[in-house]
Amino acid sequence: MQNRFAISMLCVSLFYASSLARPACADPVAIDAVHSSMLFRIKHMNTSYIWGRFNDFSGALNLDGPSPSVNVQIKTDSIDTGNGKREQHLKSPDFFNARQFSTITFKSTSVKPAGDGKYKVDGKLTLHGVEKPITLELVRTGTNKGPQGTPIVGYETTFKIKRSDFGMTFSLEGASDEVLLLANLECGAK
């Protein structure tokens, strides 16, 4: 009887320890948008950098399961640069055409561990109605337990795109073709 109890306790402990070591479980874990951010940086008239962000996004990550995946959706209408008139212009057909192309999406096609908490993620980015393959390096920035005691994990990726590749060619002399994107994602049950 005592042996059976000890074995049961050992199993429970092992399961608990494994869940702590691998916070991203086999099922996709939703992005906690409150503690995540989607930033972009673009150069104004080849002079200085302007930062902006998207405030409305969602998605789910599953990095350690048998079929790992990364899926992110961003609402273009939620663009925020700290200037209302500029945001109105960015949402217009000159740039994002937010009424026609209301969502930016990223869907992974392959996720491979690259060691040291890093993952090589190949996927398709759809922006302004154009789908292009891109490769990201997703870096785990930390793991912990959330307020509810459930595991949470953070990731970060930085990558560059050319907006002209996605058909956004208006005023390339005013706002650079190259755009830096920075995504900080916290995942885990709230």
Add this chain to the structure above:
Amino acid sequence: MLTARDVWLGIVLPAVLAAVTVLAAHRATKRRVGRRVSRTWSAPVAVALGVFTGTVALFGWPGVPPLDATEWPVLLILPLAAIAVVDALSDLVPPARYAIALAVAAASVWLIARPLVEGDALGERPLEKLALVTVLITAAMASLEAISFRCTAGTFTAILLAAIGPAALTLAMSGSQRLGQMAAALAAALGGTLAAGLVLGRGLAPRGLALVVGLTYLELLVCGYLYAELTAGNFVLLAIAPQAAWLAHPWARRGAWVAQAWQVACVALVAGLAAYRAWATFAADTSGY
């Protein structure tokens, strides 16, 4: 921000190309088919070539079908010009012409608004709304054509310019500089045909302009309303502005330049009101952008 490149490619190029096209068409065809015919079809073709070339030079090839629904007016202007030529050379009866106008208006509205219909962004009963817009556009084009038959070619071109010029400014101040530049290219090309008409000594017969210029103008307004921030009030003002020429019609007589100037002024007043309203909103924003 308007650059020198924008002015050269978006205004000077369409104007010069349209003027050259009219002059070349006149020179090439006057011996074979007579002056009247070349004058009839050359203006809409010249405007279409000017707008298409200027816009492609500015913004690049739009693709077929275009990625962005607001690029349809630039693509559609070429088949519209072809229809105008067929119309001019075959001398269609009015019912056939109205049927063609209805068909091209329906196709244009559907192509421009389709992404919003598919995205459920037009609210309830989207097809009924688009059908209503199509009928109103067709009526506006029929009315424009009726105006064109009642005034000189130069006056009709000036009436269109009096509406499109302020519309270009309004669109540019309503969130989309690109739509404003497309309208500016349309105005510039139309101005080029007007200048060529002056060089030829007599105005160009305006047949076909109501279809090509009138529909492209209304398409740009629909794009501004659906995809940019053109307000409903300014959309209506600009859409009805060319119809304001009817207000002065009882006094308008061929050759009576004061009466014709009054006709143009009525149009400019209505379109100018929209531009003023857009400017007032634009200037009220002090964010510095």
